Amino acid sequence: xxxxxxxxxxxxxxxxxxxxxxxxxxxxxxxxxxxxxxxxxxxxxxxxxxxxxxxxxxxxxxxxxxxxxxxxxxxxxxxxxxxxxxxxxxxxxxxxxxxxxxxxxxxxxxxxxxxxxxxxxxxx
Numbered sequence: 097x098x099x100x101x102x103x104x105x106x107x108x109x110x111x112x113x114x115x116x117x118x119x120x121x122x123x124x125x126x127x128x129x130x131x132x133x134x135x136x137x138x139x140x141x142x143x144x145x146x147x148x149x150x151x152x153x154x155x156x157x158x159x160x161x162x163x164x165x166x167x168x169x170x171x172x173x174x175x176x177x178x179x180x181x182x183x184x185x186x187x188x189x190x191x192x193x194x195x196x197x198x199x200x201x202x203x204x205x206x207x208x209x210x211x212x213x214x215x216x217x218x219x220x
């Protein structure tokens with residue numbers, strides 16, 4: 097399991113460089129539609145239900161069901177973000193940009209810097 101996570105982290109870094117200059121040209125999709133966009137670079141939008149800290153990093157979860165996409169901030173990139181993820185994002189509608197990846201039954205969108213997550217509105 098560790099090898100796919102390391103590969104994912106490297107891929108996330110490469111993608112960040114590739115689309116950092118023009119993030120507005122990518123479409124916004126609802127988190128429940130992410131399965132239809134695997135492999136695409138998109139903005140994923142939804143209200144963060146909770147955060148989960150796992151060995152590979154911090155997840156922002158839109159739903160309790162893990163079949164839906166989760167935003168991953170890799171462990172090595174957590175220092176790029178200020179403050180508590182729980183207090184900053186939980187209960188807020190966000191947009192996160194990245195390439196949707198499928199790992200087994202998990203859908204993940206990797207984010208390595210704060211500017212790739214935007215708070216759209218407060219608690220909903």
